[in-house]
Amino acid sequence: MAESPFKADIERVEKEYSEKMTVGATAMIPGSSVINKTGSWRVFIPDFNRDKCTRCFLCYIYCPEPAIYLDEEAYPVFDYDYCKGCGICANECPVNAIIMVRETK
Ligand code: SF4
Numbered sequence: 001m002a003e004s005p006f007k008a009d010i011e012r013v014e015k016e017y018s019e020k021m022t023v024g025a026t027a028m029i030p031g032s033s034v035i036n037k038t039g040s041w042r043v044f045i046p047d048f049n050r051d052k053c054t055r056c057f058l059c060y061i062y063c064p065e066p067a068i069y070l071d072e073e074a075y076p077v078f079d080y081d082y083c084k085g086c087g088i089c090a091n092e093c094p095v096n097a098i099i100m101v102r103e104t105k
């Protein structure tokens with residue numbers, strides 16, 4: 001593969017940003033984001049009502065982290081270590097089984 005004509009610029013920006021940005025702000029090493037608990041800076045948190053859930057998986061598909069996995073009965077489970085509280089899951093849920101509430105901890 002040909003070397004990028006912007007290689008020097010890319011290296012300079014990466015060096016600059018890796019020195020200035022806080023841990024978790026950018027993933028400089030592929031796969032390294034697993035050590036950054038991205039749930040630590042959220043303001044809102046999803047509150048899940050299992051009785052309303054139809055197991056359509058939309059929240060699971062749309063969660064950008066992903067911070068939702070499915071249990072043995074295919075109900076969503078929220079991984080609060082990584083949930084950023086973006087609210088996409090609540091927005092996509094067609095039966096309002098997820099509502100966003102203010103984080104209290
Ligand atoms: S609030 Fe955002 S990050 Fe958290 S589970 Fe829902 S979609 Fe994922």
Ligand code: SF4
Binds near residue numbers: 052055096097
């Ligand atoms: S989007 Fe709503 S109904 Fe669908 S799986 Fe998620 S919580 Fe359940």
